[in-house]
Amino acid sequence: MAKFVIAGHADCPYYAKTELLADNLQTNLADFKIHKIVKTSGEWEEWLNTTCSKNGWCHKKSPIVWRELIDRGGKGVLIGGCNEFQEYAYGYYGIKSDMTSLDMNKVSEENLCTKITTIQEDEYLKSLSNPLKVCITNASKPMAYYMVYEIARGDVFGTTTEINLTLLVDDKDSGAIKGLEMEAQDLACTLLRKLTITSDLKEAFDGVSAVVFLDGSSLKPEESREDWLKLNGDLFREYGRTLNAIAANDVKVLIAGDGPLNFNAYMLGTTAPAVARQNIVAMARLLENRAKAAIARKLNVNSAFVVDLITWGNISGTSLTDVNKASVHQYDGAIVGPDWYSRPVKEMVHDDKWLSTEFFDSIKNHESTLTKTIGHCAMLSAASAVIGVLRDWWNGSENGTMLSLGVFSEGSLFLLCNCANKRRQIISVMLCLSNFM
Numbered sequence: 001m002a003k004f005v006i007a008g009h010a011d012c013p014y015y016a017k018t019e020l021l022a023d024n025l026q027t028n029l030a031d032f033k034i035h036k037i038v039k040t041s042g043e044w045e046e047w048l049n050t051t052c053s054k055n056g057w058c059h060k061k062s063p064i065v066w067r068e069l070i071d072r073g074g075k076g077v078l079i080g081g082c083n084e085f086q087e088y089a090y091g092y093y094g095i096k097s098d099m100t101s102l103d104m105n106k107v108s109e110e111n112l113c114t115k116i117t118t119i120q121e122d123e124y125l126k127s128l129s130n131p132l133k134v135c136i137t138n139a140s141k142p143m144a145y146y147m148v149y150e151i152a153r154g155d156v157f158g159t160t161t162e163i164n165l166t167l168l169v170d171d172k173d174s175g176a177i178k179g180l181e182m183e184a185q186d187l188a189c190t191l192l193r194k195l196t197i198t199s200d201l202k203e204a205f206d207g208v209s210a211v212v213f214l215d216g217s218s219l220k221p222e223e224s225r226e227d228w229l230k231l232n233g234d235l236f237r238e239y240g241r242t243l244n245a246i247a248a249n250d251v252k253v254l255i256a257g258d259g260p261l262n263f264n265a266y267m268l269g270t271t272a273p274a275v276a277r278q279n280i281v282a283m284a285r286l287l288e289n290r291a292k293a294a295i296a297r298k299l300n301v302n303s304a305f306v307v308d309l310i311t312w313g314n315i316s317g318t319s320l321t322d323v324n325k326a327s328v329h330q331y332d333g334a335i336v337g338p339d340w341y342s343r344p345v346k347e348m349v350h351d352d353k354w355l356s357t358e359f360f361d362s363i364k365n366h367e368s369t370l371t372k373t374i375g376h377c378a379m380l381s382a383a384s385a386v387i388g389v390l391r392d393w394w395n396g397s398e399n400g401t402m403l404s405l406g407v408f409s410e411g412s413l414f415l416l417c418n419c420a421n422k423r424r425q426i427i428s429v430m431l432c433l434s435n436f437m
Contacts, residue, residue, distance in 0.1 A: 004065060006037070006085075065081070134164070138214040143382050150383075152184065153191065163193060164196070167197045201239075215264075216232055216259025237270070256386045282405065284406055288403070300332070301332075309322070315406055327344055331348055
């Protein structure tokens with residue numbers, strides 16, 4: 001089978017002549033197939049230079065014709081322009097074009113009108129879609145690497161929600177993040193409409209509906225606490241001012257990086273009065289998940305079956321894990337039941353001493369133990385925690401399960417608030433930002 005590619009700009013009379021000759025050959029020859037590429041005059045020169053450079057050809061005008069090597073692969077064989085293709089068609093197939101200059105001009109005008117109409121139709125179809133703009137800051141962090149696929153394939157914001165994903169990086173990291181951009185394209189996720197890498201804060205936050213902050217710095221041994229808080233505070237106040245000016249009215253903000261998470265969320269909130277207080281939260285899910293894992297190891301169950309465990313306090317400092325309302329599913333005890341059946345964790349553990357000593361020690365030391373074991377900070381579990389928070393925040397927690405978040409309080413030390421959702425009823429949040437810095 002012979003497959004020929006015919007490319008040119010829409011208003012080129014010689015492309016019109018070549019196209020009609022190729023149509024004639026395809027109609028009359030069973031094994032003759034053509035593929036057409038039509039560009040606007042503005043697109044043509046750049047496209048032609050790129051194509052020729054890629055294939056090692058030298059061709060300067062419209063149209064360009066080449067034969068694809070279907071049976072062998074490779075870059076294809078360049079035939080040339082309009083005159084060369086006519087000679088090729090007559091020499092191999094005995095068919096030639098008798099098209100006049102007047103007809104060539106008429107067809108080229110029709111081609112241009114068709115191209116313009118096609119572009120307008122494509123733009124209209126794109127206008128019908130309203131992708132959700134999501135931004136990840138400090139996206140050169142390995143944690144972001146694990147998040148992109150989960151967001152792009154629809155696990156977070158819904159299987160019908162298209163995403164424009166923006167990765168905010170420092171100028172010095174923009175080169176390294178290019179690899180992530182290439183891999184995101186390789187994912188071939190239909191919901192990922194656009195991926196943008198930028199160092200411009202205004203571009204990243206303009207019209208954004210969800211922001212995940214992976215920024216913040218941990219306290220270094222040689223650093224004073226005052227300097228540490230000032231460094232983090234200055235950064236998040238700047239973020240707050242920018243969000244306040246250009247983000248979407250209902251933007252949701254998740255603080256999930258290093259550093260004092262409660263403090264960073266509070267600083268951002270003070271400079272972003274236009275953002276609803278309930279839409280600024282700090283992530284406590286990783287602490288919660290680690291506590292669930294400790295309970296699960298004790299009871300020999302999957303950690304996903306431990307629910308309604310609550311984390312109170314300062315996410316990045318002193319915190320308390322509360323198991324009083326926690327329960328466990330699928331526990332192999334004296335009494336068993338269906339999947340929805342659960343038993344109280346305290347009753348199943350039946351070891352108050354362990355709950356008040358070893359349990360807390362294991363949570364406290366888990367991060368350092370894990371870092372020593374794998375040789376680097378835990379990124380997969382941290383990314384999974386972020387994804388879990390976003391999914392539950394957007395869609396509601398499953399079966400009204402209680403989950404921990406850092407939220408703004410109205411002056412009370414602790415609170416339990418229910419966030420109504422279109423699909424499910426509750427996300428329960430239990431950390432007060434204004435009381436724990």
